[in-house]
Amino acid sequence: MATPQTLEQFQQKCAAVLRPGLRKNKELERFRVSVKNGNALAADGPRGPKPRHAFSKRNIFIYGTLFVVAVYYLLPLYVMVVTSLKGMPEIRLGNIFSPPMEITFEPWVKAWATACTGLNCDGLSRGFWNSVRITVPSVILSIAIASVNGYALANWRFKGSELFFTILIVGAFIPYQVMLYPIVIILREIGLYGSLSGLVVVHSIFGMPILTLLFRNYFASLPEELFKAARVDGAGFWSIYLRIMVPMSVPIFVVAVILQITGIWNDFLFGVVYTRPDTYPMTVQLNNIVNSVQGVKEYNVNMAATLLTGLVPLIVYFISGKLFVRGIAAGAVKG
Amino acid sequence: MRHFTMSSAARRPSRLFRNFSAKIASVPMILTALVVFVGGTLWTVLYSFTNSRLLPRLNFVGLDQYERLWATPRWLVSIENLAIYGILSLIFSLVIGFVLAALLDQKIRFEDTLRTIFLYPFALSFVVTGVVWQWLLNPDFGVQAVVRSLGWESFAFDPLYNSSIVIYGVLIAALWQGTGFVMCLMLAGLRGIDEDIWKAARVDGIPAWRTYLFIVLPMMRPVLVTTLVIIAAGIVKVYDLVVAQTSGGPGIASEVPAKYVYDYMFFAQNLGQGFAASTMMLLSVAIVIVPWAYLEFGRRR
Structure with missing residues (x-):
C-alpha cells in the first residue's frame, strides 16, 4: 500500500476531489473543506489498516451476504447437474434440489445421440x-x-x-x-x-x-x-x-x-x-x-x-x- | 511494397495509391460499414414504408405499416414488456452489480473464487439460461413445488404460467445471467479510485456508505455511463432468452419487440410489418445512444 509521505503528496492525491466542477453535494463539499483545513495531518498517525477481528460484525455481514448470493448463483448449475443424473420417475416424485438417489448417465447419452429435434433423431x-x-x-x-x-x-x-x-x-x-x-x-x-x-x-x-x-x-x-x-x-x-x-x-x-x-x-x-x-x-x-x-x-x-x-x-x-x-x-x- | 519514398517520387503518386495496402486491407471493414451497417439500415427503413409481404417490393404506402403496428395488441404488449423489463433490469443490475462490487472490494478472502462464481452465468448463452430457469420455475417440480412441500401449501410463484407476472420470471433469469458482468465493470471502476480518497474520508469520519454514495459514485461517472449504455443496448436486443424460456407465452404475455420482428419477417411473411417494427427498435436505441454519444464525444472536440 502506497502511503503518502508528505502533506503535499497527500493533497496532490486529493486533487481529484478538490477539483472544482465535480458534481456538488454537501458531503463532498464538507470533505473538501476539511481536506483543505489539513485533516490530512492526521494521516501521519498510525499507519496501515485498522486491525480487525476475524468475526467482527462487519465481516459476518460481508461474508454472509456474499455467501448467500454465491449460493443463489450456483443453484441453477447444481439443479442442472442433479436433474440430468436422475431418472424420470425420481424427478416426478422428488424435488429438484434433492441429490439423485440412483445416478444414471442415460439422459446424457440420449441427449447426445438420440434426442429428437423435428424430424431428426440423432441428438445434439x-x-x-x-x-x-x-x-x-x-x-x-x-x-x-x-x-x-x-x-x-x-x-x-x-x-x-x-x-x-x-x-x-x-x-x-x-x-x-x-x-x-x-x-x-x-x-x-x-x-x-x-x-x-x-x-x-x-x-x-x-x-x-x-x-x-x-x-x-x-x-x-x-x-x-x-x-x-x-x-x-x-x-x-x-x-x-x-x-x-x-x-x-x-x-x-x-x-x-x-x-x-x-x-x-x-x-x-x-x-x-x-x-x-x-x-x-x-x-x-x-x-x-x-x-x-x-x-x-x-x-x-x-x-x-x-x-x-x-x-x-x-x-x-x-x-x-x-x-x-x-x-x-x-x-x-x-x- | 513501398508506396511513398522520397527518392523515387519524381512526381507524386496519385492519392489513391498512397497507403495502398492499408486501403486494400480495409476493404472488408469499409464494405461492412457502408453496405451492411449504413446500407442495410437505410434499406430496412425505406422498405418499412412499403406494403411488402412475402418479398420486398417498392410499393409505397406511407405510414400504413406503422399505423397497423401501433394498433396491434401483440406489439403493444411487446412494448409494455420491454419497458417493464428494461427499467427493472437497468435498476436491479446496476444496484446489485454495484453492491456486489463494493462487497468484493473490501479486501476480502476468496475474492477470485467469488468473482468466478458471480460471473460464470455470463459465459452461458441466453438459450441455456432460459431453459434452466424454465425448469427452476416449473410450478409442478420447481421452486413453487419445493416450498409447498416444506409445508407452505398456499405458496404461489409460477411466473411462467401466469401471464400477469411472466415478464418478472424472464427478468429473474436475465439478472442471474448478467449481473456478474455489471459487477465486473463496477469493480474495475472501484479499483480505479485512489486509495487515499478512502483514507481521507475515514479520517474525516464519513461513514462508508456515504463515502460510496456521495464521493465514490460521482467519481465513477465514466464507468457508470458506459455500463448504462451497454445494458440499455442489450435490453432492446433481448430475444433468445424469451424464446427459450417462455416462447412468448402464455399466450402473448411475454412477447418482446425483437421476437415480433423475427416472427413477422420469417413466419407471418409480412415483411413490411417486420421492417416497421425493427425501425421502431432502431428509433428507441437512437433515443438512448445519441444523447450519450453527444455528451461523450461531442464534448471532447
Missing part, C-alpha cells in the same frame, strides 16, 4: 459438430479481419479511415433486427444463404466492431518507434503486421479468441435466421429439443442437453480465468 451431436464447424472458421476469420483493421487504423491511417471506424462503432449499437433481412438478400445474391459459410461471414461482420476497437487500441499502445524503425528498414504493410505486430500482441489475440468463442458458440439469432435445420448450431437445436410440443417432456434429458450446450463456453471460462474478464471488459470500458 449434430448441433455440436455444426457449432464447431461454425465457430472455428468464424473465430479465425473475424480475428484476422479485425486485427488487420485495427492495425491499419492505428498505424496506417488514410483519408476516411476514422469515418469508417466511427460507422463501425455506431453500427455495434444498431439492433440486429434492422439488418437481418438485408443480409438475407446479400447472402442469397452471393449464394451463401443457408450454408455454414454464410453464417461464418455474418459472424465476422458482427464481430468486427468490438474486435476492431480492441485491436486498434492495443496496437496504438505499442511503442511507435518500433513501427518507424521497421519502416526505415523498408518493411511494408504486411511484413510489419506479420513480423512485428502479431508476435507482440499475443495476449490481445488470446483475449479476442476467448471473446469470440463464447460469443459465437452462444449465438442463437443468427443461427436460426441464416441456417437450415440440418445445419442448425447447438443453441438452436437445444431450444428445439426443449421446447418441442410433441412427446412427453423428459426433463433429465433436457438438462443434460443444456449442460452439453453450456459446456464449451464454461470450459473456456474456467480455463481462461482473468483473461475472460479482461476480454469482456476490454471493448466495453475503453470504448
Whole structure:
C-alpha cells in the first residue's frame, strides 16, 4: 500500500476531489473543506489498516451476504447437474434440489445421440459438430479481419479511415433486427444463404466492431518507434503486421479468441435466421429439443442437453480465468 | 511494397495509391460499414414504408405499416414488456452489480473464487439460461413445488404460467445471467479510485456508505455511463432468452419487440410489418445512444 509521505503528496492525491466542477453535494463539499483545513495531518498517525477481528460484525455481514448470493448463483448449475443424473420417475416424485438417489448417465447419452429435434433423431451431436464447424472458421476469420483493421487504423491511417471506424462503432449499437433481412438478400445474391459459410461471414461482420476497437487500441499502445524503425528498414504493410505486430500482441489475440468463442458458440439469432435445420448450431437445436410440443417432456434429458450446450463456453471460462474478464471488459470500458 | 519514398517520387503518386495496402486491407471493414451497417439500415427503413409481404417490393404506402403496428395488441404488449423489463433490469443490475462490487472490494478472502462464481452465468448463452430457469420455475417440480412441500401449501410463484407476472420470471433469469458482468465493470471502476480518497474520508469520519454514495459514485461517472449504455443496448436486443424460456407465452404475455420482428419477417411473411417494427427498435436505441454519444464525444472536440 502506497502511503503518502508528505502533506503535499497527500493533497496532490486529493486533487481529484478538490477539483472544482465535480458534481456538488454537501458531503463532498464538507470533505473538501476539511481536506483543505489539513485533516490530512492526521494521516501521519498510525499507519496501515485498522486491525480487525476475524468475526467482527462487519465481516459476518460481508461474508454472509456474499455467501448467500454465491449460493443463489450456483443453484441453477447444481439443479442442472442433479436433474440430468436422475431418472424420470425420481424427478416426478422428488424435488429438484434433492441429490439423485440412483445416478444414471442415460439422459446424457440420449441427449447426445438420440434426442429428437423435428424430424431428426440423432441428438445434439449434430448441433455440436455444426457449432464447431461454425465457430472455428468464424473465430479465425473475424480475428484476422479485425486485427488487420485495427492495425491499419492505428498505424496506417488514410483519408476516411476514422469515418469508417466511427460507422463501425455506431453500427455495434444498431439492433440486429434492422439488418437481418438485408443480409438475407446479400447472402442469397452471393449464394451463401443457408450454408455454414454464410453464417461464418455474418459472424465476422458482427464481430468486427468490438474486435476492431480492441485491436486498434492495443496496437496504438505499442511503442511507435518500433513501427518507424521497421519502416526505415523498408518493411511494408504486411511484413510489419506479420513480423512485428502479431508476435507482440499475443495476449490481445488470446483475449479476442476467448471473446469470440463464447460469443459465437452462444449465438442463437443468427443461427436460426441464416441456417437450415440440418445445419442448425447447438443453441438452436437445444431450444428445439426443449421446447418441442410433441412427446412427453423428459426433463433429465433436457438438462443434460443444456449442460452439453453450456459446456464449451464454461470450459473456456474456467480455463481462461482473468483473461475472460479482461476480454469482456476490454471493448466495453475503453470504448 | 513501398508506396511513398522520397527518392523515387519524381512526381507524386496519385492519392489513391498512397497507403495502398492499408486501403486494400480495409476493404472488408469499409464494405461492412457502408453496405451492411449504413446500407442495410437505410434499406430496412425505406422498405418499412412499403406494403411488402412475402418479398420486398417498392410499393409505397406511407405510414400504413406503422399505423397497423401501433394498433396491434401483440406489439403493444411487446412494448409494455420491454419497458417493464428494461427499467427493472437497468435498476436491479446496476444496484446489485454495484453492491456486489463494493462487497468484493473490501479486501476480502476468496475474492477470485467469488468473482468466478458471480460471473460464470455470463459465459452461458441466453438459450441455456432460459431453459434452466424454465425448469427452476416449473410450478409442478420447481421452486413453487419445493416450498409447498416444506409445508407452505398456499405458496404461489409460477411466473411462467401466469401471464400477469411472466415478464418478472424472464427478468429473474436475465439478472442471474448478467449481473456478474455489471459487477465486473463496477469493480474495475472501484479499483480505479485512489486509495487515499478512502483514507481521507475515514479520517474525516464519513461513514462508508456515504463515502460510496456521495464521493465514490460521482467519481465513477465514466464507468457508470458506459455500463448504462451497454445494458440499455442489450435490453432492446433481448430475444433468445424469451424464446427459450417462455416462447412468448402464455399466450402473448411475454412477447418482446425483437421476437415480433423475427416472427413477422420469417413466419407471418409480412415483411413490411417486420421492417416497421425493427425501425421502431432502431428509433428507441437512437433515443438512448445519441444523447450519450453527444455528451461523450461531442464534448471532447
